[in-house]
Amino acid sequence: MIRSLLTKKSSIQKKYFVLKYLIMFSVLFFPHSNAFCQEIENFDLPSIIRGGKLYDNWLAFVPKEKQHLISKVRKSHPSYPKNSKQNGITTWRCKECHGWDYKGVSGAYKTGSHYTGIIGIDKYTGRKTDEVMQILRDSTHKISGDMISQENAKSLAAFVIAGQVEMDDYFKPGTSKIDGNANRGKPFFQTLCSSCHGLDGRLINFSVKINEYEFLGSIGKKNVWELIHKIRNGQPDEKMISLRALTLQQQKDIVAYIQTLPDKP
Numbered sequence: 001m002i003r004s005l006l007t008k009k010s011s012i013q014k015k016y017f018v019l020k021y022l023i024m025f026s027v028l029f030f031p032h033s034n035a036f037c038q039e040i041e042n043f044d045l046p047s048i049i050r051g052g053k054l055y056d057n058w059l060a061f062v063p064k065e066k067q068h069l070i071s072k073v074r075k076s077h078p079s080y081p082k083n084s085k086q087n088g089i090t091t092w093r094c095k096e097c098h099g100w101d102y103k104g105v106s107g108a109y110k111t112g113s114h115y116t117g118i119i120g121i122d123k124y125t126g127r128k129t130d131e132v133m134q135i136l137r138d139s140t141h142k143i144s145g146d147m148i149s150q151e152n153a154k155s156l157a158a159f160v161i162a163g164q165v166e167m168d169d170y171f172k173p174g175t176s177k178i179d180g181n182a183n184r185g186k187p188f189f190q191t192l193c194s195s196c197h198g199l200d201g202r203l204i205n206f207s208v209k210i211n212e213y214e215f216l217g218s219i220g221k222k223n224v225w226e227l228i229h230k231i232r233n234g235q236p237d238e239k240m241i242s243l244r245a246l247t248l249q250q251q252k253d254i255v256a257y258i259q260t261l262p263d264k265p
């Protein structure tokens, strides 16, 4: 009896011994393993979403009292190529140089009126906040603290590091067809979008030109990458929701449904 108790104890001790070494081993090994499996910093969702909206149009976030300090944005960004087609304020938006699909010249902006030849930001997924913040203030970007505050720069970094998505995953492999089901997307659209955009997506006309029209259906057909970015992050300066909480498939289904909506008045 005593003997068996003793051996039992020693086997527990043995297990404890092994456990102790396992813990010590993992504590010793963990800091090194980070270098291999590039751990992404932790960011909270609201910060990533805010960053997504800043990427879309940070100018919408400049407080009124600071707006007079950034009058130089009325001229085109000094790093925006002279022979490209856009000009003025819009050339300061991240998306104008790096694209709605984050791939720059390797993505949708490889041709057309938004072509600049500039690289994407997709390689910066998983990088460090400081690195991205330095880029914003560098001699290529020339973005001062009056333009994007330190707090907003952190959100923007959160988006660049942890908020991008591989847009190719929204399409059927090797095609430009959305990998979604419009019938499944319909109830999502009718509950999440239609109160503002109308049941057929024509309640809001996005065109800023008189007698021209741009509805959700138009964006779905002409610029699906913009639509995906807005679904995930919302619209700067508006109460529009972010749908990052939905699965990739649900997001794809919504896009598929929006592509069936009318694009003419």
Ligand code: HEC
Pocket: 055, 058, 077, 078, 079, 080, 081, 091, 092, 093, 094, 095, 096, 097, 098, 118, 119, 120, 121, 122, 123, 124, 132, 135, 136, 140, 141, 143, 156, 160
């Ligand atoms: C006028 C064009 C322009 C705008 C606007 C712009 N960038 Fe850039 N960005 C560049 C260029 C050009 C590079 C290439 C690196 C260089 O030459 O410094 C670059 C590089 C980067 C990189 C590094 C990519 C890599 O793989 O090396 C990141 C990250 C980045 N930009 C983020 C942003 C963010 C965030 C914004 C919005 C605040 C922004 N950029 C706005 C032109 C632009």
Ligand code: HEC
Pocket: 189, 192, 193, 194, 195, 196, 197, 204, 205, 206, 216, 219, 226, 227, 230, 231, 235, 238, 239, 240, 241, 243, 254, 258
């Ligand atoms: C609370 C109201 C609201 C809801 C809900 C909403 N939106 Fe919006 N959305 C807006 C407003 C306001 C705008 C800006 C319109 C403008 O700039 O003229 C906008 C803009 C957009 C744009 C950008 C159009 C452009 O070219 O600037 C897209 C795309 C879009 N919404 C898609 C959606 C989708 C998809 C849903 C549902 C998942 C949705 N929205 C839900 C209010 C809303």
